[in-house]
Amino acid sequence: MSASHTSAVGKVVLPGDNLLSLPDQGVIRVGAGLRQSEGYLQSIKPGVLKQTKSGKYWIEGRQKRYIPAVDDVVVGVVSDRQGDNFAVDINGPFPAALPVLAFEGATRRNRPNLQEGDLVYARVTTAYRDADPELSCVDASGKSAGFGPLKDGYLFTCTNALCRQLLSSPPPAVLLALGKSLQFEIVVGMNGRVWVNSPNCATTVLVSNAVLNSEFLSQAQAELLVKKLLAQVQQTQG
Amino acid sequence: MQPTAGPGPSSEALAKRSDRTELQLRVLTCERSLLHRADGSAKWSQGQTSVLAAIYGPRLTFAKKEHPETCVVEVLVRPKTRLPGPTERQTESLIRQCVEGVVLTAMHPRTAILVVIQVVQNDGCVMACALNAVAAALVDAGIPMHQNFVSVTSALMPGASVVIDPDLAEEQAAEALVCSACTTCRSWPEASAAQKGPAVLAVYTRGAMPVEDYLTLVELNRQGCERVAQFSVMAAEKSLVGKSR
Amino acid sequence: MEFVSPEGLRLDGRRPKELRKLRIKLGSLDGTDGSAFVQLGNTKVLAAVFGPRGAPTGARSSAISCVIAVSAISVQGDRRSKERLGRQATEFSRALTNAMEQLVPADILKNACIDVHVQVLQADGGLFAACANAALLALANAGVPLRDICAACHTGLLESTALVDLSAQESMQQAPQAAILYECRTQSIAIMQTDNKMSTTALEELLELATEGCIALVTAMRQALISSTVQQLSTSAPHASAAQRRD
């Protein structure tokens, strides 16, 4: 495996770009948005070509439609109940199935009571390109681990690139700055959906706006943005 | 694309293009992600001609329409005025087959992609402009593709002269029009051996012409496509560069 | 106008009880499960059958659908007369669908549907009778089980003479007319259509004539079905199984 950086790494690539010639020997690890074609590594999605520390190439794209992947966390909207499953809209190609028993403490007798339109925070357990994905509201050990129905709050959508930023570790500057001065809950799904809840509406609106506007900002810019927004709120309140 | 209708062109328009040479394209502009509800959208303009394209999907489709192994592409074309008719059906069919030619439809079996095209302003070359808008919208939606396309129209004028990217007056005066779509394929230095020129993905003609003139126009379009492709890459990079920190 | 000459001949030279020349060609459309071309005088119709095949999702109430399409070029006169004929065709195809459902055993239509399409190529007199005959022949050609072979025939009472199988010119008259679809085996009428006012005795006379006409037509249709099968058996004998896959 070659660890050498190609010139395309870190650059914007477009679908159909031939990125590098595949070596006759050795292993190239390929992630999302890439494929091999006629001896070349080819991008099939637009985005920035990235390489992990282990040498795996992948493309960080920026799209609205969510393509499910196993172990992603998602925020879904219950759309229907069919037998032993809830049908959940997760903004993917197919509706996801959430078994009624995939909640902490759920049994045949004690089923969770979810209505159409309710929000759930869940993880993807199966994802195939030709079939409905399956969700679960428990982790591997059967505990809820934070998953489950989301009550109240405000839901907004953003690109999957922003979701990845929000979920990255350490958390992005905008969340750190907001967290220093405000009290709120935030749940980010990989499917481009963010849920925010706080004791008062003004805070919820402020957090939502700050997050939505932070996509292309640097650390300093994000901190400045939060400061400005906070000042505005204090002004109107004062 | 109704060159037969309407009043004849003024002789001035025919005599000389005022603002550009015969082989010069009009100013290109491309805006992306302007529709909130669509999964991808783009507005492409060539001079005064402007077309808006929106992509929805890949998403669930009717059981009747779904295909077990591939993603189904549906295209709807809305003209600027009047209801869609046979002309739009043909445009839809051509655009659908172009999209099928570049999208990796096997990546999303049993789903559908809907492409909606709204002609905003027609000042010639609507078909080419629509193709370019669709190509940009596909990138915006992040649909998996193994290549992309760009399109250019050129015209054979009375007196056997040729012009590229004609406006409506030139289109109406033209003896014949050739619109073609060529594939684009970029190669980074590490894959330089893969370099290949644009090839003809689609061609659509109107008017009768000698075969030699037709081949000249196709070649002219091919060269024009290289220039459009350069612009298209630049525009796409601009829309994606925000997060390249 | 004189429709029967003193010598007892009609305008096209036929006798009052003489049918026009009938031509039947079976299985001419390769892409279908069964087809029949019927020419009765100048009336030409083509019928095709698809099925029995899996019912489409969201199946309709009726398992057999029969549609008679009248093309503009097949009709004498302008576009308006085509529209009028088209409406009559819709009405008749509904009656024909009902008659067919009686003919096909119910178990065939469980979870399956049969589509019968009739295209009128050239319309002269007795159009719907020709359509019905073509549709039934196509069904038999497709190997759809039938209780019986039926036939349809058109008659009219012109200048107090009962005439069988009216030509276009004859059927344009405001005279009593009756068309029936007749089941020979049960000796019953499946569909009857009458036009213009007539006395009951006139109707009886027409029905008797129409029945005779139907029996004659059934004989010709059976003959065509049998000879086409015999021909198939003889040509496909060395490859009997190969021919079967087009069933």
Place this chain on the structure above:
Amino acid sequence: MAAAEITDSLEADAFKKLYPDQFYARFIADGIRPDGRPLGRARTASIGLGAVSTADSSALVKFGNSTALAGIKLEIMVPKDDTPNQGQLSIAVEMAPMCSPDMRPGRPSDAAQVLVEQLNNALLASAKAVNLDDLCIDPGKAAWVAYLDIYVLDSDGSLADVTLLAAVAALATLRLPHVAVTDGGNVVPSSEAAEAAAPDEMAVEPTKLQLRSVPLALTCGLYKDQLIVGLTAEEEALVATSVTTIVDDQGRLIGQLKAGGRAEMDIARLQDCIEAAKLRYAELAGILQQAITQYDGSG
């Protein structure tokens, strides 16, 4: 009877059903198609003229199984104000429900509308085969409107080629009756008008509509980098892309349509398609001429 032989042929059938692409690839590798044609030969064409006596002219055209019936009915209209010297040619295509098992009756299919556009483009916009001035009876008062209706009775590929030949054949045998406009604005057969004026004058033969160009089409496909000429429906489903080329009697290119698809072509390939279309043109024009001569002789 050799049982083994039959089993073989049945297994070939099953193979074709399960793996249509591989089945076809084996034939093409041997330079022959499943129906026995070489790659470069289109199907045999046949033309039947005057098949429908209720129409003013008609043509039944078959390429192998693909069958189209074209018929023209003439009606009289008042010319449009902006074109007082012109009649009208109105083209419609209908895919008869019997033409393929997937067809359902109802609203016109997209495929039919695409064919209408291709015919409009070929006959009127590009080749200008019919000069609409020829359909004028009396400028500003009366003109012919020719309704050209094409019915696809059996859809087995190359529909653009079949429908165009059917349309051209019907147009080439169309005769316009001699009519005159009376003072009252009614249109009467000119023989009557002539009789009224000069009773002993002979009734004139209807005039043939002159075609200014005779466009004919050929559809080729690209399969594993091989050019396949004159496609069947089965082949249309398998080829990576198809190109319809229309040329006319003056050797002009009337149209070339390649509507995308899974393969691109370079200019040389497009040129190959034009050459193939020119060869096919000579063949079809001969058959058309023969059919017309025969028809004129009999009618």
Place this chain on the structure above:
Amino acid sequence: MSDQVVCPGDRLVSAAEYSAGHGTHVRDGYVCASLVGVKQVTKTGGQKPLVEVIRRGSQPLVPKPGAAVTAKVTKVNPRLASAEILCIGTKPVDQPFNGIIRVQDVRATEVDKVEMYSSFRPGDIVRAEVLSLGDSRSYYLSTAKNELGVVYAKSVAGQPMVAISWQEMQCPQTKATEKRKVAKVTA
């Protein structure tokens, strides 16, 4: 055995002496033909002889329990895979019949551990056996035998894959493996 072409509605024999078989129906005490075809009488041991009408000299092709069929998978969910039956034995059918492979019919051993998604994918060509007529819409199929299962499958990259074990296939281009219920090839 007589060799006689009959038409629908033809009275063939008395229903009291013969039993009505394929292509016939009984009316007014007679066995009548329902099809155009050849009348055929088969003597059955002890019982009434069977009268049938055979179209163009051969039997129609319908899946029967126990028959070997080849089907193409169209849809997979956790409980079953839907498939179109394309061939019965070595003969292709004209209009495909619907079939279903239920999760318990995929393999003979460890039935409770079967995962549908690891057994079939849409587009796979599967050799199977007809279990029963199933529900009203589909035949029930089984692949619970070594020689039954997937015989042809394409990889994500679109290449036909090669079987490398009874439950894995490999793409020759990308070398990626995918899980399937693979049919053991019999010579």
